[in-house]
Amino acid sequence: MKTLVLVEHDNACVKDATLHTVTAAAKLGEVHLLVTGKGCASVADAAAKIAGVAKVHLADEAALEHQLPENVAPLIIGLMADHDAFLAPATTNGKNIAPRVAALLDVMQISDIISVEGPDSFTRPIYAGNAIAKVQTTDKKLVITVRGTAFDKTAAEGGSALVEAVGGSADAGIASFVSAELAASERPELTSARVIVSGGRGVGSAENYEAIIEPLADKLGAAVGASRAAVDAGFVPNDYQVGQTGKIVAPDVYIAIGISGAIQHLAGMKDSKTIVAINKDEDAPIFQVADIGLVGDLFQIVPELTSRL
Amino acid sequence: MKLLVPVKRVLDYNVKPRVKADGSGVDLANVKQSMNPFDEIAVEEAIRLKEKGVATEVVAVSIGEAKSQETLRTALAMGADRAILVVHEGISEPLAVAKILKAIAEEERPGLVILGKQAIDDDSNQTGQMLAALLGWAQGTFASKVEVAGDTVNVTREVDGGLETVALKLPAIVTTDLRLNEPRYASLPNIMKAKSKPLAQKTPGDYGVDMTPRHTTLSVTEPPKRHAGIKVGGVDELVAKLKALGVTA
Numbered sequence: 047m048k049t050l051v052l053v054e055h056d057n058a059c060v061k062d063a064t065l066h067t068v069t070a071a072a073k074l075g076e077v078h079l080l081v082t083g084k085g086c087a088s089v090a091d092a093a094a095k096i097a098g099v100a101k102v103h104l105a106d107e108a109a110l111e112h113q114l115p116e117n118v119a120p121l122i123i124g125l126m127a128d129h130d131a132f133l134a135p136a137t138t139n140g141k142n143i144a145p146r147v148a149a150l151l152d153v154m155q156i157s158d159i160i161s162v163e164g165p166d167s168f169t170r171p172i173y174a175g176n177a178i179a180k181v182q183t184t185d186k187k188l189v190i191t192v193r194g195t196a197f198d199k200t201a202a203e204g205g206s207a208l209v210e211a212v213g214g215s216a217d218a219g220i221a222s223f224v225s226a227e228l229a230a231s232e233r234p235e236l237t238s239a240r241v242i243v244s245g246g247r248g249v250g251s252a253e254n255y256e257a258i259i260e261p262l263a264d265k266l267g268a269a270v271g272a273s274r275a276a277v278d279a280g281f282v283p284n285d286y287q288v289g290q291t292g293k294i295v296a297p298d299v300y301i302a303i304g305i306s307g308a309i310q311h312l313a314g315m316k317d318s319k320t321i322v323a324i325n326k327d328e329d330a331p332i333f334q335v336a337d338i339g340l341v342g343d344l345f346q347i348v349p350e351l352t353s354r355l
Numbered sequence: 356m357k358l359l360v361p362v363k364r365v366l367d368y369n370v371k372p373r374v375k376a377d378g379s380g381v382d383l384a385n386v387k388q389s390m391n392p393f394d395e396i397a398v399e400e401a402i403r404l405k406e407k408g409v410a411t412e413v414v415a416v417s418i419g420e421a422k423s424q425e426t427l428r429t430a431l432a433m434g435a436d437r438a439i440l441v442v443h444e445g446i447s448e449p450l451a452v453a454k455i456l457k458a459i460a461e462e463e464r465p466g467l468v469i470l471g472k473q474a475i476d477d478d479s480n481q482t483g484q485m486l487a488a489l490l491g492w493a494q495g496t497f498a499s500k501v502e503v504a505g506d507t508v509n510v511t512r513e514v515d516g517g518l519e520t521v522a523l524k525l526p527a528i529v530t531t532d533l534r535l536n537e538p539r540y541a542s543l544p545n546i547m548k549a550k551s552k553p554l555a556q557k558t559p560g561d562y563g564v565d566m567t568p569r570h571t572t573l574s575v576t577e578p579p580k581r582h583a584g585i586k587v588g589g590v591d592e593l594v595a596k597l598k599a600l601g602v603t604a
Binding site (some may be wrong): 096112114115116119137138139141142143144145146147148149150153154155156157158167171173174175176177178179180181182183184187205218219220221222223224225226227229237241262265266267274277278282283285290291293298299309310316320321322324333334335336337338339340341342347350351354355 | 366368372379416448449450453472473475476477478479480481482483484485486487488489491492493494496497499509512513514515516517518519520521522523524527532533534548568569570571572573574575576577579581582583584585587588589590593594596598600601602603604
């Protein structure tokens with residue numbers, strides 16, 4: 047089987063989500079990559095070094111700069127004449143593009159896979175991870191999004207794939223990029239961090255979040271996350287959200303502070319290797335999944351912890 | 356401008372899903388079912404656009420079992436003007452649903468179709484994007500802000516690193532994220548009024564769509580369970596545990 051993997055990047059670097067997706071693709075067959083963007087030749091060169099990759103297709107054109115699905119999907123459809131499976135990381139970009147590709151190929155997408163069971167069968171979480179479905183598809187071609195945390199990273203070095211330019215992409219003329227407000231942060235990305243410090247409703251306010259959660263995260267070189275309750279209450283922006291409707295994370299250590307542990311939140315972090323919970327309510331559901339729990343007032347405990355580590 | 360809002364009946368988000376002992380799926384017998392929360396946000400957004408005078412009519416659509424009529428009545432009670440129910444008792448996959456919605460969109464000619472970004476049962480996150488593809492329309496997924504200006508809609512999207520705004524030519528597809536709005540509760544008088552609002556019943560056959568699933572579910576199982584670990588007595592002990600895990604400054 048010949049697979050085509052959408053490379054996640056920012057026109058400068060290959061994002062880790064790509065490396066997880068390549069691992070899933072390699073279980074199906076030969077791995078080809080697609081780098082689409084503008085001024086992204088360096089991304090293609092980096093992608094060509096990923097271990098085990100057979101070929102990199104590079105579509106470098108103005109119409110592709112912002113990865114608008116209206117412009118990217120037709121390009122992928124063209125390449126799929128010569129590939130059997132299309133895989134994208136289950137990032138907001140992958141989730142935006144893949145179903146558009148699937149519909150144009152008349153294929154029913156398999157979303158958010160967590161294992162490859164065979165050439166046509168996969169497992170995927172449903173009901174916010176409260177159940178795992180094993181599905182088999184009858185479609186001739188596969189369109190798949192991959193949950194990064196379920197697959198190890200392929201080595202970023204060791205390959206020497208050929209880079210081949212793909213031309214002919216045009217602007218569909220129905221959508222245009224206006225602006226982006228991307229959080230510029232020195233902190234690691236949530237989905238690839240080794241340690242995450244996450245705050246919930248119990249933190250109380252945006253000011254407290256800044257004064258209590260962030261110093262601990264920065265001391266540990268950790269990423270910062272939040273529960274939906276903290277996002278809804280306006281403590282932090284939505285891209286901090288961990289959970290069914292936010293990001294799915296699986297760090298080595300997840301420190302949940304003032305988070306009660308709603309099903310919705312657990313869905314996003316229960317695959318973490320070690321979960322640490324600090325909460326004043328000893329009956330909070332978070333303690334049912336935490337490896338290490340501390341019952342007490344986070345406003346005393348967390349600053350002390352920050353100074354002692 | 357007319358707005359089309361597809362809604363799905365799902366297991367209520369407050370109910371913990373239970374996997375059936377025979378591994379065939381999640382038990383939906385005698386448990387509360389409600390409108391998918393993201394679809395409620397979609398209905399709310401459509402109603403607000405009508406209240407602002409941007410839209411003239413809000414049409415709610417549901418594809419699924421006959422009981423989905425209740426979900427459509429909820430949309431009507433919130434403020435939708437009329438509803439279309441496409442009855443299909445078996446599995447309705449996103450691709451087939453998108454094909455039916457395409458046929459309905461071609462009949463109704465809405466300026467915008469507003470959908471939830473994903474349903475909280477199968478968590479597919481596909482229908483809106485598929486519908487956009489089939490219609491050849493632009494898509495603004497995971498929206499946290501929707502502004503219609505002339506023949507364009509500006510959609511601010513929740514993306515991994517923050518926010519992105521795109522300008523889409525109408526007609527277009529929008530899928531909703533959590534922060535777009537806070538859906539209203541239907542008042543009792545509006546719930547009563549909704550009972551007499553028009554609701555048309557259709558079948559997939561009326562739209563020439565084959566509902567045969569492409570996926571077969573081989574099994575549905577419980578995820579591996581996590582067990583509660585230990586409780587530590589204080590910060591000293593916690594610091595020691597964290598250091599043992601290699602978590603230090």
